[in-house]
Amino acid sequence: MSGDKETPDQSEAVAVHCYAVCRPGIALPEGPGVAGATVELLADGPVAVLVSSLPDGIAPADRETLVAHARVVQQAFEAGVVVPLRFPTVAPSPADVVTQLLRPRRAELLQALDRLEDREEARLRVTYDQDAAVAEVLVANPRLATLRGRPEAALPLGEAIVTTLRERAARDADAALAALRGIIDEAEIDAAGGERDVLAASVLVPRGGTDRVKEAAQSWAATRPAVRVRVTGPLPAYSFARINGHP
């Protein structure tokens, strides 16, 4: 009743969508965030979080929301170091961001920021061109080639090809990562995919290192006609955002 102090919990009790942890000096991303809201910086000492108001506490479940989130994180990453938060992270209020994240986790957040400083993530996808890979399997296994065109042998033939491709993919995945040794700081490997998938992984590299990953991966693949590589980046280090070793 004194009226001396405002109570932030009541005056700002609107939920906020949280994008990424960053340092307070970062340039704010241009353009709207999730649900068209203005992106703001909530700072407490040496750590900050990029947020935008989300009055209902829930965003439309569509592509637009995901793109808006990704765009903000990407732009922030291009302006400085960020620790991306899991999508979607929604805090009950700006005050909660400070009292439940920035303040109690300050040391860990600073550590995470330091670890990702001057780093970027690249996505690496290695796949087989199906026909080229199958042709190589058949040429290398003439006995299998003799099963071609025999309807009763279709299942054993297909199974043998798939088995061979999977064995090959495991070796090629190791070889692809080995080819990047010395270029990457860390790698996070996705779970195994389909028959044509050799490797899907995120790699952590120094800023500007995505180009080196591209070059190294492409020159490795150049000696393997059935192999296709695709490197995407630079990205914010989504896959390496951890505190105390946990995502």
Next chain:
Amino acid sequence: MSMMPTRSAAGMLYDVVDVILDKGLVIDAFVRVSLVGIEVLTVDARVVVAGVDTYLHFAEAANRLDLRAASGSLTVGDLVGGLVGGGAGALSEGKTPEIIDGGVQRIREGRQ
């Protein structure tokens, strides 16, 4: 410079949608709202075909291939040389874009 981030972020989305959805720091204190529609974006990209259908698919692929280019020289190296040289067009051409765009296409289909 000012236009690039927006364009690149949107353009990259299809490549990195799994990362954006699956990775990032989890703050226990804050609710992670489950957005039903978002799952549609990714589910098709994660489908792994397995079993009999897969075997038949690869058997069919094997049947369809023209291995004559390799018939006179049964080493992988020779076949490889032919592919690199662009001689075996059926094996080397036209497939790359499909493979590369496959994931993107599935995601696009998934959200329509």
